[in-house]
Amino acid sequence: MRASKRSVAVLAYDGLCTFEFALAVEIFGLRRPELGVPWYDFKVCAVEPGPLRAEGGITMLARHGLRAIESASTVVVPGWRHELEEPPPAVIASLRRAHARGARLISICSGAFVLAATGLLDGKRATTHWQYAKLFAERYPRVQLVPDVLYVDEGRLLTSAGSAAGLDLCMHVVRKDYGAAIANEVARRLVIAPHREGGQAQFVPEPVAPTESGSPLSPVLEWALRSLREPISVRRLARRAGMSERTFCRRFFDQLGTSPARWLIGQRVIAAQR
Amino acid sequence: MRASKRSVAVLAYDGLCTFEFALAVEIFGLRRPELGVPWYDFKVCAVEPGPLRAEGGITMLARHGLRAIESASTVVVPGWRHELEEPPPAVIASLRRAHARGARLISICSGAFVLAATGLLDGKRATTHWQYAKLFAERYPRVQLVPDVLYVDEGRLLTSAGSAAGLDLCMHVVRKDYGAAIANEVARRLVIAPHREGGQAQFVPEPVAPTESGSPLSPVLEWALRSLREPISVRRLARRAGMSERTFCRRFFDQLGTSPARWLIGQRVIAAQR
Numbered sequence: 057m058r059a060s061k062r063s064v065a066v067l068a069y070d071g072l073c074t075f076e077f078a079l080a081v082e083i084f085g086l087r088r089p090e091l092g093v094p095w096y097d098f099k100v101c102a103v104e105p106g107p108l109r110a111e112g113g114i115t116m117l118a119r120h121g122l123r124a125i126e127s128a129s130t131v132v133v134p135g136w137r138h139e140l141e142e143p144p145p146a147v148i149a150s151l152r153r154a155h156a157r158g159a160r161l162i163s164i165c166s167g168a169f170v171l172a173a174t175g176l177l178d179g180k181r182a183t184t185h186w187q188y189a190k191l192f193a194e195r196y197p198r199v200q201l202v203p204d205v206l207y208v209d210e211g212r213l214l215t216s217a218g219s220a221a222g223l224d225l226c227m228h229v230v231r232k233d234y235g236a237a238i239a240n241e242v243a244r245r246l247v248i249a250p251h252r253e254g255g256q257a258q259f260v261p262e263p264v265a266p267t268e269s270g271s272p273l274s275p276v277l278e279w280a281l282r283s284l285r286e287p288i289s290v291r292r293l294a295r296r297a298g299m300s301e302r303t304f305c306r307r308f309f310d311q312l313g314t315s316p317a318r319w320l321i322g323q324r325v326i327a328a329q330r
Numbered sequence: 331m332r333a334s335k336r337s338v339a340v341l342a343y344d345g346l347c348t349f350e351f352a353l354a355v356e357i358f359g360l361r362r363p364e365l366g367v368p369w370y371d372f373k374v375c376a377v378e379p380g381p382l383r384a385e386g387g388i389t390m391l392a393r394h395g396l397r398a399i400e401s402a403s404t405v406v407v408p409g410w411r412h413e414l415e416e417p418p419p420a421v422i423a424s425l426r427r428a429h430a431r432g433a434r435l436i437s438i439c440s441g442a443f444v445l446a447a448t449g450l451l452d453g454k455r456a457t458t459h460w461q462y463a464k465l466f467a468e469r470y471p472r473v474q475l476v477p478d479v480l481y482v483d484e485g486r487l488l489t490s491a492g493s494a495a496g497l498d499l500c501m502h503v504v505r506k507d508y509g510a511a512i513a514n515e516v517a518r519r520l521v522i523a524p525h526r527e528g529g530q531a532q533f534v535p536e537p538v539a540p541t542e543s544g545s546p547l548s549p550v551l552e553w554a555l556r557s558l559r560e561p562i563s564v565r566r567l568a569r570r571a572g573m574s575e576r577t578f579c580r581r582f583f584d585q586l587g588t589s590p591a592r593w594l595i596g597q598r599v600i601a602a603q604r
Contacts, residue, residue, distance in 0.1 A: 066386075074359075078352030081386035082493065085348075100388050107391065112355035114342075114374050117381065117389045187519070206521070218521040219356065220497070244533045245461070247480070247492040259518045 062233060063097035065128035068118050071137025072110040076164040076222050080132045082246065083226040091238055099124050103147050122150050130160045130229065133167035139188050143170045152176065160212045162229065164222030168215045172196040180210045185218030186260040204319065205255040217256035224252055257322040272297060273307060284324050290316045336507060337371035339402035341421070342392045345411025346384040350438040350496050354406045356520065357500040365512055373398050377421050396424050404434045404503065407441035413462050417444045426450065434486045436503065438496035442489045446470040454484045459492030460534040478593065479529040491530035498526055531596040547571060547581060558598050564590045
């Protein structure tokens, strides 16, 4: 069966993260006749039978099972119940099949652990909640973790950072699918900014050090974190790294998903709040 | 029974707004041992028996009924299913009793219609989603609608604007209960700003005119909306209103919940986005 162009399936599991799940409902699952465009066809797919427990002490029943993701063009994986628990093989197989037939896979918060378990993120960039960054990097060393951003778009594999960053990623998807004018309209109805400046790092209680300790950038970034009170120019950082400014900026962006200037601002904000 | 100091009950009804409900779960209902303080005791209270339908095509079961709000120090009323439907008398009576014994009542989005139906907001300031502002003002003319802000705090009656503004209000409540340091920590875990600048008006597609057309401010504000491209000083606005700057600013804040300068910035942003 050919997937409808704009259909979204959201996974639901026992131990569901209610908020991360609900933000996908809010963006993709409400009827929005006022927009004047055919909106997403939306399905909640329970990956386990029976009532699912969800945060807040409620139980939930979904109308669809795992098979319903077979007809979805976009599959959303909300926060997974435990970052150390391997997702069920049937879920991994379903996600792989969905990806193989061309579907787009999106994770919110710790849902990145489910996506990474499929192996599809190997060699690709991805992000997750800052509190899981270290664990994620250890568990999935082949994935290029970008801890510093709100979301990462690798085409058909999109991952978002902690909790509310899922709103940013889902809005990004709406912008790709329907354009900025429609996305702005949806954002206004949600009373959120159509686009948030800065990355997840601004919300991290500790300054973010680069995860790959073997990286040539590591000593430079560690020095920068120790020297935040001094004036630090990009030129100075590049010189310490023994690179041209251009190469330094490119490598920096590749590894941290943001520019050196923006990263410095974020780290200074964090340091000032401590 | 004396209410525990920090217990939160969230109402759930058939036709529940999943996102607005879930953000209350996220802020008040997760266990947060890492904060090192006794967190809220949290209950979801179904106001109707049986499975409740919620947005996204799911059904939900709550562990508690309406009676459980009797032991809560804070009651959260999430988005109501229809702004024209009168809430059930039992809900109105429960909320009145909770308020009478000293509980704090909070509404999110169209939940303001439920709070207003209790009569408790009469003569007080309140807000709701910008898309319901006109209807709310017509239906509850005794409530002083403040359409321009993210939330209004009237002590034990707190109302928030559309959708995600519920996050702002709930964070405000956490700040009041536990202080800024704990609130900042929670905000970081949610990957949201501890405090958003500007009011709901920045997200409204049309410039916000004052709701009370008989107000002495109306002609001045209407003139300001027509003249946004000109430089407009507060002094100039006050002179047009025939008031001292101080009186003008006080009246302005009373009516719109924001300062003239901030309102002007918001209206210019909206005009620039049109």
